[in-house]
Amino acid sequence: MKTYGIEFTKSARTEIKKLPAKAQKGILSAISKLAESPRRGNVRPMTGVSSWRLRVGDYRVIYDIHDKKLVIVIIRVRHRKDAYRS
Numbered sequence: 001m002k003t004y005g006i007e008f009t010k011s012a013r014t015e016i017k018k019l020p021a022k023a024q025k026g027i028l029s030a031i032s033k034l035a036e037s038p039r040r041g042n043v044r045p046m047t048g049v050s051s052w053r054l055r056v057g058d059y060r061v062i063y064d065i066h067d068k069k070l071v072i073v074i075i076r077v078r079h080r081k082d083a084y085r086s
Contacts, residue, residue, distance in 0.1 A: 004035045004036075005070060006031060007071055007074070009075055011076070012074045012076055012077050015076065023056075023057070027061060030042075030054060038052070038063075042054060050064065055080075059077060060076075061074060061076070062074075062076040062078075
């Protein structure tokens, strides 16, 4: 089975650091599970863009999947009310 590498954008790292510790732990756990199957679980493709979203409680993780390189790039981690705004 293929295992994907996980990379974070600089802004995604900053957003994760600003979250409460309990939320950080849950989000990082969910992100680590993406490495095994990035299209399964509580994920959906986003409309109008090539990104995917992962739902973790009240937070959303927006990410891209690069199948040729076997890499997942975490773009954004925000509260659901702000997740889809640029």
